[in-house]
Amino acid sequence: MRIPLVIALLLIAYPAAAQPVTPQIVDDAIPASLTGRPGDAARGRAIVANRSTGLCLLCHSGPIAEERFQGDIAPSLAGAGSRWSEGQLRLRIVDGARLNADTIMPAYYRTDGLQRVARNFEGKTILSAGQVEDVVAYLVTLKD
Amino acid sequence: MSARLLCLGLVLVFATSYAAAQVATDKRRSGYQDMGEALQKMQDDDTANPGMLFVQLGGQLWAKPMGTDNKSCADCHGAAANSMKGVATRYPAIPQGADRPVDLEGRINLCRTENQKAERLPPENRDLLALEAYVAHQSRGMPIAPPYGPVLDAFRAQGEGIYRRRQGQLNLSCAICHDDNAGKKLAGIAIPEAHPTGYPIYRLEWQALGSLKRRLRNCLVGIRAEAWPLDAPEYVALELYLMERAKGLPLETPAVRP
Numbered sequence: 001m002r003i004p005l006v007i008a009l010l011l012i013a014y015p016a017a018a019q020p021v022t023p024q025i026v027d028d029a030i031p032a033s034l035t036g037r038p039g040d041a042a043r044g045r046a047i048v049a050n051r052s053t054g055l056c057l058l059c060h061s062g063p064i065a066e067e068r069f070q071g072d073i074a075p076s077l078a079g080a081g082s083r084w085s086e087g088q089l090r091l092r093i094v095d096g097a098r099l100n101a102d103t104i105m106p107a108y109y110r111t112d113g114l115q116r117v118a119r120n121f122e123g124k125t126i127l128s129a130g131q132v133e134d135v136v137a138y139l140v141t142l143k144d
Numbered sequence: 145m146s147a148r149l150l151c152l153g154l155v156l157v158f159a160t161s162y163a164a165a166q167v168a169t170d171k172r173r174s175g176y177q178d179m180g181e182a183l184q185k186m187q188d189d190d191t192a193n194p195g196m197l198f199v200q201l202g203g204q205l206w207a208k209p210m211g212t213d214n215k216s217c218a219d220c221h222g223a224a225a226n227s228m229k230g231v232a233t234r235y236p237a238i239p240q241g242a243d244r245p246v247d248l249e250g251r252i253n254l255c256r257t258e259n260q261k262a263e264r265l266p267p268e269n270r271d272l273l274a275l276e277a278y279v280a281h282q283s284r285g286m287p288i289a290p291p292y293g294p295v296l297d298a299f300r301a302q303g304e305g306i307y308r309r310r311q312g313q314l315n316l317s318c319a320i321c322h323d324d325n326a327g328k329k330l331a332g333i334a335i336p337e338a339h340p341t342g343y344p345i346y347r348l349e350w351q352a353l354g355s356l357k358r359r360l361r362n363c364l365v366g367i368r369a370e371a372w373p374l375d376a377p378e379y380v381a382l383e384l385y386l387m388e389r390a391k392g393l394p395l396e397t398p399a400v401r402p
Contacts, residue, residue, distance in 0.1 A: 051331060055314070058331045069332025073325050104324075106314045114315055121313040121368045 020109050020125050023094055029087030030094055034109070034129035044138025047131055048077070054127070054135065059105070063142065074105065079144040089139045093132050108132060174393055175336040175401070178327075187342075187400040195277060195346035195398025198270075198353045202278025205271055211262030217275070220259060224282050232280035233289045233395055236380050236387070238296060245299055247383050249276050249355060267374040273344045273353040280343070280397035287394055288341070290387045299377070303385030306378060312369030318382075321363075339390040340383065342399020349402060356383060 023030045033039070047054040049064045056062065061070040062077035080089065091098060095107040108126045117123075127135065176184060186192045206217045206224055221227040236245040239254060246254065249267075252275050256262045265272035290296075307318040321330065322338035329335070343356040357379050364371045372378045 070329070071331055072329045104316060104320050106316070114311075114313060115309065116311040116370045117313045118365070118368045118370045124313070126313060 020111060021129065023090075023109070025091060025098065026087070028091060028099055029085060030090040031087040033133055034090070034094075035133050037133065039130070039133030039135070039137035041134070041137040041141050043131075044134035044136070047127070047135050048138060053131070055106075056135075077139065078142060081140045081142040082144055084139075086136060086140050090132065090136050093127070093135055093139075108135075170392075172339065172390070172393060173327075173337055174339050174341045174390075174396065176342065176396055176399060178334050178336055179400070179402070183400050183402060187396070187398075193346070193398060193400060194348075195344075195353060195400060198274045198277045198344075198346070199281045199398060201271075202274035202276070202281075205275050206278055211256065211260035213259070213261045215260050217255065217260075220255075224278065228279045228282040230283050230286055230289075232283040232397065233286050234291050236296075236299075236384050237291050238293070243295065244377065245296055245380050245384060247356075247380050248279060249273075249357075250380070252276060252279065268355060268358060270353070273355060276355070277344045277353060277398050280395060283395045284397060285394050287392045288387055288390050290384070290391055296384065299381045300384040300388055302378075303381035303383070306382055307385055312364065312367035314367040316367045318363065338386060339393055340386045341390055341393050342396040342401075344397065345399045345401050347401045353398065356386075 021034060023034055024032060045064070048056045048062060049067050051057065056077065057064065057067055057070045059071040059074040060077050061072060064070075084092070092105075094109040096103045096105045097107055106126055109129065109132050111123055111125055176187065179187070186194075190196050203224075209216045209219070217224075232248055235248040235251065237251070238245050239251065249272060252272065253264050257264055290300075310317045310320070318338065321335050326335050326337045340356050343359070344353045345359075346352070347354050357374060360379060360382060361371045361374075
């Protein structure tokens with residue numbers, strides 16, 4: 001009873017998975033949660049708002065009023081949850097290049113195909129599986 | 145023979161009309177044009193531009209004897225207003241007898257080690273930046289005029305390759321931001337066209353002068369790419385390509401940035 005709890009805590013505390021699991025892509029979506037559990041929308045909002053964790057607002061704007069400095073390189077995140085299903089959003093975060101090979105949006109859960117990654121980020125995904133699920137859970141709530 | 149001449153003629157006509165079109169539609173913007181009015185005023189007014197204090201310091205260092213040869217820059221080059229006029233518009237360049245280009249800062253260090261027998265100044269050293277700003281300032285208002293040649297061209301091509309290649313954990317290239325998205329906002333900051341027109345710059349955030357290399361490293365760190373060591377030839381290659389992109393734009397050293 002005790003030991004699995006310790007392992008579970010260790011997994012949560014570990015920031016970005018060094019070995020990303022290979023998510024199952026069905027059409028233009030990843031239907032299943034990367035962790036097998038639903039994410040937390042409030043945590044997801046904090047990740048999206050954070051300039052050094054999610055980095056989303058570098059490029060996107062979104063309904064996060066307290067962040068004054070937002071980007072306009074990419075479409076607004078407002079309404080993303082009505083435009084896309086949960087599974088579609090998950091694939092867009094995990095690896096948008098699967099949908100648009102030329103996309104400039106970074107793949108948040110992929111480590112291959114990158115060049116000259118800084119040593120402290122080498123082999124790491126930008127977000128962990130749990131963080132991706134949190135972001136997806138938040139985006140789903142953006143119904144306009 | 146005549147077909148070849150005709151061909152050549154056509155190419156020439158093409159090239160000249162293309163060049164004319166380039167001039168007419170030159171929409172390139174130096175970083176200066178995207179600064180707020182307050183920063184532009186600060187840059188324009190020599191008594192308010194903090195970079196000018198470093199230019200003055202550079203002027204003092206220019207005249208100061210150094211090294212075991214106890215020679216000043218002025219001993220060999222005389223008045224910088226004459227000898228250094230236009231020099232910064234054509235760097236990086238290949239020093240006589242060398243096989244690779246150096247940037248202005250590298251050239252100044254060459255004079256220190258070879259002509260003054262003084263120690264090399266490390267990157268971002270205040271005196272080095274001041275000397276560089278002083279030399280570059282002698283070209284203020286003059287159009288950037290890069291030199292050419294097989295070795296320079298090869299380095300420049302390498303620089304363009306780096307500029308266009310995606311890199312880092314964020315998998316972005318310089319071109320994605322500075323060509324495709326220039327003028328748009330990255331987290332509220334307007335992305336400049338990356339013209340190296342004002343370097344070394346005075347940055348209010350740093351409270352100091354900073355080199356172009358420092359800027360390039362910041363961009364690399366931003367996309368989580370491995371930055372090259374400060375003496376790496378890759379920076380000189382990138383600088384060569386940036387100067388080519390900015391060819392004809394006037395130098396503004398010392399520019400002011402927020």
